[in-house]
Amino acid sequence: MTTETAPANESNGDSESAEDRVRIFDTTLRDGEQAPGFSMDRRTKLCMAQALETLGVDILEAGFPQASPDDFAAVEEIARTLHHTTVCALARCQTGDIDTAARALERARQSRIHLFLSTSPLHREHKLGMSKQQVLETAVASIERARKYCADVEFSAEDALRTEPDFLAEVFSAAIAAGATTLNAPDTVGYTTPAEMVELFTYLRRHVRDAHKAVFSAHCHDDLGMAVANSLAAVSAGARQVECTINGIGERAGNAALEEIVMALKVRAPHFGLSTGIDTRKLYPTSRLLTQLTGQAVPRNKAVVGENAFAHESGIHQHGMLKHRSTYEIMRPQDVGIAETTLVLGKHSGRHALRQRLEALGHHVDDHAMDGIFKRFKALADRKREIRDEDLEALAIGQDPDATGPWHLTQLNTSSHLGSSASATVKLSHEDGHEVGEAAIGDGPVDAVLRAIERATGTDMELTGFQVRAISEGGDAQGHAQLTARHAQRDWNGSSVSTDIIEATAHAALAIVNRIERQGEHHAAQAMKSQGVAP
Ligand code: KIV
Ligand code: ZN
Numbered sequence: 424m425t426t427e428t429a430p431a432n433e434s435n436g437d438s439e440s441a442e443d444r445v446r447i448f449d450t451t452l453r454d455g456e457q458a459p460g461f462s463m464d465r466r467t468k469l470c471m472a473q474a475l476e477t478l479g480v481d482i483l484e485a486g487f488p489q490a491s492p493d494d495f496a497a498v499e500e501i502a503r504t505l506h507h508t509t510v511c512a513l514a515r516c517q518t519g520d521i522d523t524a525a526r527a528l529e530r531a532r533q534s535r536i537h538l539f540l541s542t543s544p545l546h547r548e549h550k551l552g553m554s555k556q557q558v559l560e561t562a563v564a565s566i567e568r569a570r571k572y573c574a575d576v577e578f579s580a581e582d583a584l585r586t587e588p589d590f591l592a593e594v595f596s597a598a599i600a601a602g603a604t605t606l607n608a609p610d611t612v613g614y615t616t617p618a619e620m621v622e623l624f625t626y627l628r629r630h631v632r633d634a635h636k637a638v639f640s641a642h643c644h645d646d647l648g649m650a651v652a653n654s655l656a657a658v659s660a661g662a663r664q665v666e667c668t669i670n671g672i673g674e675r676a677g678n679a680a681l682e683e684i685v686m687a688l689k690v691r692a693p694h695f696g697l698s699t700g701i702d703t704r705k706l707y708p709t710s711r712l713l714t715q716l717t718g719q720a721v722p723r724n725k726a727v728v729g730e731n732a733f734a735h736e737s738g739i740h741q742h743g744m745l746k747h748r749s750t751y752e753i754m755r756p757q758d759v760g761i762a763e764t765t766l767v768l769g770k771h772s773g774r775h776a777l778r779q780r781l782e783a784l785g786h787h788v789d790d791h792a793m794d795g796i797f798k799r800f801k802a803l804a805d806r807k808r809e810i811r812d813e814d815l816e817a818l819a820i821g822q823d824p825d826a827t828g829p830w831h832l833t834q835l836n837t838s839s840h841l842g843s844s845a846s847a848t849v850k851l852s853h854e855d856g857h858e859v860g861e862a863a864i865g866d867g868p869v870d871a872v873l874r875a876i877e878r879a880t881g882t883d884m885e886l887t888g889f890q891v892r893a894i895s896e897g898g899d900a901q902g903h904a905q906l907t908a909r910h911a912q913r914d915w916n917g918s919s920v921s922t923d924i925i926e927a928t929a930h931a932a933l934a935i936v937n938r939i940e941r942q943g944e945h946h947a948a949q950a951m952k953s954q955g956v957a958p
Pocket of ligand 1: 454539579581607610611612642644
């Protein structure tokens, strides 16, 4: 963890950046992950964090350590693993939160504590029950405490855009005096317009004392579809950090989409005169990785990374494109990492070609994981004529060791008849050596398989989410099954990929059972340890 003290503009050693460089603060793993349907386990978060570092984000908000032990562990692991990206942890302006965030960041090479406290009259009265003076004093005390742990402290005035501008300037002035190095003005409820954004940031930069000692930041939500426009407006009025997420995921309608902000700054460089540290050729692979890991696809027409973003359907457009690309294209697919030619891999391809392709798709695999992936690649290549990028992504996701053991599926049969219920039989083996077979009927083959697995493993699961998607094309396409189930008052996710969707569903259900069982073993071991029963 960084402990030396320095003003924000100098601490990164990029003096040129203060004026011309916009810092990209990625919050995919915190604000993004908070949104329903996007929760990620620790391993998934680490995989995403590594891809974000390769993408070149400046600051990566890894989570909210005080929120849960899982969040703490994820932040700690990401902090330990990343090499040069600043790893950030969120904390309320409370002693416990700050101390926990600092502990989670202890092993980081570069770290930041991100404090937030509401400042708007609505939040002061109804959420906090605090006066202006109390808000001010709490913010100052918290920043001072965080600065004892970390030289890089960000303060966010939650609901800033509905806060009285003079009070906001007063809080920010006090925050700088207390040691904050980044000041974030979030549009927490996505209420603002670009013109208002320009007005506020211009005002703040004029009225905050010692404004030059901190970096101003925007954090915009997309409730009215203006998050990206508002972020860019803030930048044009002097903000030099934007907080955003891959594919724009986030609370409610989401956060500002990282890929859109970055490409707007790049494509319209003559207009903005600003740069970022993002390797834009990694945008598409990173976006794809997120959709694969969460099972949530982006709309076809999504800017920059949607399937249609570079597709030209109408004859007039195609004709123009063939004559001169820039008639209808403002950026090239390669600029965002969409390969124009897809290298086809098949059963004769080697390990080297496979690794290269996986890396190009944003998957960084170590040698050990590569052994398993290569084996599964060869098995798939025996079944499929042509292995496409989507297949490879599926294989790479399947590398998650969480998806295997202690239970393994050894046999699966299902039958269904039009107008009547379906039945399934499963045979499972457990790593302790015993085997179990069960049969069940259900409202369809998926239901029957789930019931049979529940019975065989003795695990109660209430299915709360189920999605199957084809992730490649053709009759031998792979299906991605993603399940969410409730067990012991908690949601558990499992996903798997197979050319047979029922088989993919069974593996996804088993991945959930395995997580539940491993977690139980882990807790039992911890309990024994705390009682002095185990070493
Ligand atoms: O939207 C918001 O206000 C936030 C803060 C925690 C920065 O996410
Ligand atoms: Zn937010």
